[in-house]
Amino acid sequence: MRYYDKLVFELSKPGRSGFSLSQEWADAPLDLDPALLRVEAPVLPEVSEVDVVRHYTNLSQMNFGVDTGFYPLGSCTMKYNPKINEEIAALPAFLGLHPLQDPETVKGARTVLDWTDRLLAEITGMKHFTFKPCAGAHGELTGLMILREYHLSRGDEGRTKVIVPDSAHGTNPASAAVCGLEIVEVKSNAAGLVDVEELKPLLGPDIAGIMMTNPNTLGLFEKDIKEIAALVHGCGGLLYYDGANMNPLLGAVRPGDMGFDIMHLNLHKTFSTPHGGGGPGSGPVGVAEHLVPFLGVSTSGFHGNFGVILRALAYILMLGKQNVHLAGRLATLNANYIKECLRDAYKLPIDSVCKHEFVFDGLIDDGACEGKAGATTLDVAKRLLDFGYHAPTIYFPLLFHQALMIEPTETESKETLDDFIAVMHKIAEEAAADPNILHAAPHNAPISRPDETTAARNPILKWENEN
Amino acid sequence: MAGFCYFPQTGEDIRQMLDRIGVTSMDDLYCDVPPEFLHKEELNLPDAMSEQQVRHFFESLAAMDPKLKVFVGAGAYDHYVPAVIPYITSRSEFLTAYTPYQCEISQGTLRYIFEYQTMICNLTGLDVSNASVYDGSTAAAEAMRMCVACARRKNTVLLSKALLPQVLGVVKTYAKYAGIRLAFIEAEGGRTSLASLKAQLESGDVAGAIVPSVNRYGIVEDLTGFAEALHACDALLVQYCDPSALAVLKTPAEWDADIAVGDGQSLGIPLCYGGPYVGFMACKKAYMRKLPGRIVGQTVDAQGRRAFVLTLQAREQHIRREKATSNICSNESLMALWVTVYLSLMGPEGMRQVNAKSSAGAHYLYEKLLETGKFEPVFDAPFLKEFVLKPLCNVNELQQRLCDAGFFAALKTEEGYVSFCVTEKHNRAEIDALVAAI
Known part of the structure; x- marks a missing residue:
């Protein structure tokens, strides 16, 4: 570059x-x-x-994509984006369809939506999906509207609060706020899981439901989910499943079977559609049978991001029943392999089998000594760029100060993982020897670290003709 | 195991990796999942298809429907898409990247967003644009929330009844759950009524009003007096615009609007059965910190070279969680690139010609349709590329005839009118053929 x-x-x-x-x-x-x-x-x-x-x-050529190299960005599921999907989405007959055409003249497109609905329902254990949401956070918002509509339809107007774990994606509390819900945070326990004892006193007639990410943002399966579901349902609330972390469960575990009532999927994560530099995504929302009457909530102009849905259906058809059960398992295998190979150099705060991703809490030896600051997670991330890798997600989740969240996905080979592991070890050695190499990184990216403070203090947000 | 083209692990790789982890099977990695939740039987999905079978499957679906020439707009416009755009947007460095969090290796994305922001500012005349939201309807809903956030203690937003139906629908949905009160400005003679706006302002609770630039009837609105009336009540004027038309129409800034929103689809994005499109949002500088979504700013790197970063992030959900200006995370970045490449190719002269050709075609069709005697005019008001007429014949039969002749036209509106739209894609001969089919 x-x-x-x-x-x-x-x-x-x-x-x-x-x-x-x-x-x-x-x-x-x-x-x-x-x-x-x-x-x-x-x-x-x-x-x-x-x-x-x-x-x-x-x-x-100043950009890095999945096609450029390994992209272990935690919680973003940067799996390979198959090229046949692009050809399908570019078929002129689909591109030329106007969204307000009579259904009789768009039978092909309706079939795409019907098939995707049916196959996603089978994969997730939900009954039906709406495809209106255009991204994951949009799906959360739509799903929470369905949740509220359910309570309102029963005249249960006092359910104004939603429980969100402290490890949740930032979009969860933000979506709840946009939906007019009050957020009640539930703490994680030492094992990184929702603390059932902390949850119990929060439950009551004012609780509309709980938003859960399972596996959660630490990559850990919430193994008390059955008890949590019983408790929340017992108090009259509903369970919302944040599908951002669905990938390890693909073909292995179905949210519907765990007791979730509403969920969204990120087709741009679990179902291989390209992230496009930050969209377009697609966040279809699925519901259990008793919520199907509320699926009509309209949160976008037409039928959602049809072009993205086409790609996702092509992916599901390629996987088929013969391969789908391997997708989640291989993603989980890859993540555990990296974790085990790197825990000698990076702090593993919770020692447990992980799912598709896991979180380190910075370096074991950051090279700090008198008069010399140690290498931070930010430094490690920037140094990785020098070796031709995208950085992991950093400083999230908020439970650890030096969080470094790694998600390899199932589409990476053992050789790719081994090379990455070797580079992560090399960076750890560099940090221990002289953290300044890391502080100054990246050394060979198109730009070095930018001055973000000035950018925010004196915003220049458009080009002006200086002549 | 039998190889699957997206999974590179061989059986030997898997064995070595399991050994390194210290387990014997991949199912052991699910030991934390209660056994009852581990799905044991095969999912009821179709058999895996080969790539050729997948291609054939979709080509068969694509062949199910007639290829119609589109003479309807109503929020999705069939403008010509230059060949360069999909060529550029399918470059994998753009297509397969994520949000530009690691700015040092994302300068490509950050630069085109900065260019996009500049173009949206130049089309609207406003100071600040965000990096995009989902579509025009959600942009309007976000603008409604912005009005309330800027106003403080006022909780009513006015909507013109002349806004597109899908925009009204989505804004109403967002308002219902956010607890924002909506009230409506009447349309008179096909235009948003200033008198009705003034009457609504008397409640004293109005945070802002959303009015169209070109409305659901295709009429170009005259917003003289709107900003003045709203500003006198400390309320914001939001204009819902077709950005293609903004290349020639009086700008939101010239109307003294505070916020402009709309759908960028008309700027070279294919119809694609309704999406992906791209919502745009621009505002005066005073409201910059209430704008939702990502914003790219210019700065310098450690060597003093021009560089671009995501900025003003204290507004966003990953920092502020429930106190963020919006819940939006992923937006429509690649579609913003689509718009940016389109506007780069078209330039000011191309945009003038697109509007001239669309408008001339629409006015030609309007006259020809009236000559058939099967329609009556509804409004005596200026239009650009889209208009409504009152049908004097059975609309279902009319639509069927048009469909049989290869046209999608005469969209039935809620009011019982039929709506037509002409873009630069359609020449006089095609319009004559459409009229002949009527």
């Missing part, structure tokens, strides 16, 4: 253009009162097609 400093606006030259339109009506005057028109044309780049192609190709 090399540094490239242009913005497309800086390539602009008046009179140049990159479009090709027929001339019919190209100079027709607009039949509008000038008072309804803008005074000046917008400032947009005036560049040729080749300028555009080269510019964005250069930008892409």
Whole structure:
């Protein structure tokens, strides 16, 4: 990767253009009162097609994707994105469908949604799904609306609180707040699991439900889930399953069987659709049979991210019943293998079998000595970039100060893991010898560490013509 | 084990890894799962398909339906998609990356988002844009929440009845659970009524109002007096816009709007049965810290070189949890790239031509449809590329005739009108063929 400093606006030259339109009506005057028109044309780049192609190709070369290399970003499930999925999603017949067409003229698209609904229901143990949510957090919000609608439909209006474990993804409390629910936090115990004794006194007639991530963000299976489900259902609440960590359970455990009433899936995690630099995702919400009447909650304009759903269905069909049971198990195998190989150099706060991911709490020997600060998790993450890896998720979950969360996924080979393990050991050795190497990392990325403080204090959020 | 193309582990690899972990089987790694929850039998899924079978499966589905020429908008517009866009957006460095948390190896994503923000600011005339939200409807819902967050102690947001039905639907859903009170501004003669707005403002509880730039009838709204009336009551003006049309129409900034939202789909994103699209949000600088979602800012790296980072993150859920401005995490980044490449190719002149051609085609179709004697005008108001007419014939039969002739047109509206839209993709000959089919 090399540094490239242009913005497309800086390539602009008046009179140049990159479009090709027929001339019919190209100079027709607009039949509008000038008072309804803008005074000046917008400032947009005036560049040729080749300028555009080269510019964005250069930008892409400063980026790291799953196709570039190993991407062990915890809780993000950066598995390989199969290429056949892209071809399916680009079929012109699907791309040309208008969302308001009569159902009789979109039978193919409806079949895609019906199949995906049926197969996801089988995989998760839910009854039916809505595909409106466009991402995981959007699924959480939609699912919580369904949860509230259920209570309201029963005239049970006092259930205004939702229980969220302290290890939960930040989106859980944020989604609950947007949904008008009050958050009650439940603490984790020393084993990193929801503390059932802490949970019990929180339950009552004001509890709408609990949001659980299982395995949780430490990668640990909440093995008391049966008791938790009984307790929450016993007090009249519902169980919401955050599907962000569904990958290790793919083909192995079904949320519906564990007693969950509502869940979302991140198709861009568990079902292999590309993350696109932060979307588009898809967060379909599934419900148990008694909540099917509430699936109509409308949280996006049309039918959700259909193009993403197409990719996910292609993936499920490739897996089929012969391979699906291996997906979760291999993800779990890969994670446990890394954990066991690196625990001699990185602090493992909770010694337990993990699922798809696990969390270290920084280096065992960070190289700190008199007058010299030790290497932090941030330093380790930045040094990894030098060796051609994406960094793990850092400083999350909040339970540990130096959290380093590693999720390899099932699509990485033993050789890839062994190389990564060797580099992580090398970085640990470097830290012990001289943490300054790590403090200054990355040394060979397109840029070095940026000044984030100034960026926030004096925000420059758009390009301005300096001439 | 028999190899599966996405799983690289061989049987020998698995054995060595299990040995290293100190267990004998992969199921041992699920020892913490109560046995009753471990799914033992095979899932009831289809047999695994080969790649060729998968391709055939989807091609068969794609072949089930007629290929229709689209003459409907209503929030999803069939503009031409230049070949360069999917070529660029399918580059795996963009496609298979995650959110640019590690900025040192994400400058590509961060730079195009910065360019996207600039383009949205330049189209709307406003100061600050975020990195995108899910779609136009959710952008409007987020704007509603922003109004209440900015106003403090006021809890009513006004919605123009001339907003698109799906936008009203989603905003109502969000409002219901967030406990925000909605009230409605009437449409008169197909346009949002200033008198109705003023009447609603008398409640004293209004935090803001969302009104369309081009409304559900295709009419270009005249918002003279709207911002003044709202600002006099310390309420915000939110404009719901078609960003393609903003290249020629008076901008939200020129109307003195505080927030502009809409769907970026009209900027070169395929219809794709409703998604993925991209919601845009821009605002005046004063409201920057209430804006939801990610924002990219410019800074320098340790060597003083220009660099880009996610900034103002104290607004976001991963820092603030339940106190965040929104719950949004993943947005529609790749679709923002789609828009950015589109606007780079089109430039100001291309955008002018798109609007000129769409508008000329729409006005031509409007006249031709009236000449058939099967429609009556509904409103005497200016429109750009979309309009409604009152049908004087059976609409179901009309739609069937059009469908048989290869057109999706004459969308029935809630009011009993039929809606048409023309983009630059359709020439005079195609419009004549559509009219002939009527």
